[in-house]
Amino acid sequence: MDRGGHYGAGSGGVPRWDDASRQQPQEQDASSLVRPYAVTGGRVKPRYDLAIEALVTAAPYPPRDVSMLTPEYRAIMDLCRSARSVAEVSALLRLPLGVARVLVADMALEGLLRLHQSRPAGTQPDLRLLERVLSGLRKL
Amino acid sequence: MGGPETDLVSVKIVVGGGFGVGKTTFVGSVSEIMPLTTEAVMTAASADVDDLSAVPDKTTTTVAMDFGRVSLDSELILYLFGTPGQHRFWFMWDDLVKGAIGAVVLVDTRRLADCFAAVDYFEELGLPFVVGVNGFHGEFQYGVEDIREALSISAHVPIVECDARSRESTKQVLITLVQHAMSVHMAAAGPGGS
Numbered sequence: 001m002d003r004g005g006h007y008g009a010g011s012g013g014v015p016r017w018d019d020a021s022r023q024q025p026q027e028q029d030a031s032s033l034v035r036p037y038a039v040t041g042g043r044v045k046p047r048y049d050l051a052i053e054a055l056v057t058a059a060p061y062p063p064r065d066v067s068m069l070t071p072e073y074r075a076i077m078d079l080c081r082s083a084r085s086v087a088e089v090s091a092l093l094r095l096p097l098g099v100a101r102v103l104v105a106d107m108a109l110e111g112l113l114r115l116h117q118s119r120p121a122g123t124q125p126d127l128r129l130l131e132r133v134l135s136g137l138r139k140l
Numbered sequence: 141m142g143g144p145e146t147d148l149v150s151v152k153i154v155v156g157g158g159f160g161v162g163k164t165t166f167v168g169s170v171s172e173i174m175p176l177t178t179e180a181v182m183t184a185a186s187a188d189v190d191d192l193s194a195v196p197d198k199t200t201t202t203v204a205m206d207f208g209r210v211s212l213d214s215e216l217i218l219y220l221f222g223t224p225g226q227h228r229f230w231f232m233w234d235d236l237v238k239g240a241i242g243a244v245v246l247v248d249t250r251r252l253a254d255c256f257a258a259v260d261y262f263e264e265l266g267l268p269f270v271v272g273v274n275g276f277h278g279e280f281q282y283g284v285e286d287i288r289e290a291l292s293i294s295a296h297v298p299i300v301e302c303d304a305r306s307r308e309s310t311k312q313v314l315i316t317l318v319q320h321a322m323s324v325h326m327a328a329a330g331p332g333g334s
Contacts, residue, residue, distance in 0.1 A: 091176035116148040122238035136212025
């Protein structure tokens with residue numbers, strides 16, 4: 001067998017992973033989550049502009065049965081029981097940043113995640129927020 | 141329902157400087173978590189999103205960024221992002237820098253030229269920044285004004301000596317940056333502004 005080939009294993013290359021995961025939800029190793037842009041349906045642009053530091057939390061009452069979600073979605077829901085940034089979702093689930101962004105934006109639109117982005121992405125904090133940051137830093 | 145969580149807010153500060161200058165050490169000294177790494181995979185598919193004209197072929201490149209997190213109060217989280225060291229990944233920086241409070245440029249006086257790119261970048265962007273001179277083992281070979289001259293940094297930009305390993309030192313650099321960002325804000329707002 002050619003051990004060097006990255007894509008050599010599949011005979012026929014049928015993407016059975018997707019179907020299997022839908023029918024039998026099971027715990028997945030985090031490394032299996034890396035499947036860049038396949039999990040986003042090939043999209044590279046999120047549905048709306050998310051800052052990398054934008055915080056998300058799992059919706060307390062998700063509109064869908066969480067156990068029926070894809071492994072990526074479920075992993076993100078689990079992670080976001082406490083507030084996480086898009087960057088943390090990417091790093092902790094080993095998803096490329098662009099993929100994490102697309103998934104988080106989709107999940108927010110579906111009502112699975114709550115997005116805490118108080119100002120539009122790319123807007124600098126105002127003076128009041130800077131004062132809060134300053135006083136927080138001083139108390140560290 | 142969890143009412144107050146809607147008030148959660150995050151801010152970010154960018155840490156720039158040459159490769160190996162201590163960016164991740166700086167981030168880690170104050171972060172409440174071990175610095176994490178996020179990777180951005182740049183492929184041909186993203187060519188329409190980002191300007192890849194500087195990258196010759198349609199290849200896949202992974203750019204890694206380290207970052208840390210500091211809870212400043214129960215509803216305010218500060219993220220510190222280290223910029224990717226390679227200069228050609230400007231597109232990554234743009235993404236990072238948008239909406240940041242400002243930047244810290246870390247400088248190693250033995251390799252002063254390594255930070256030129258970061259200084260140029262933040263200056264051009266008009267992002268408030270401070271220069272942190274990272275003294276290894278408390279050694280500062282050059283005075284702050286020598287460094288200011290060598291980097292041709294304007295007089296209003298703070299330059300502070302620091303030790304990237306020290307939480308207290310890093311905290312002071314961040315405080316200096318936030319104060320600087322506030323004065324930039326107030327100057328921009330003009331005498332009548334608030």
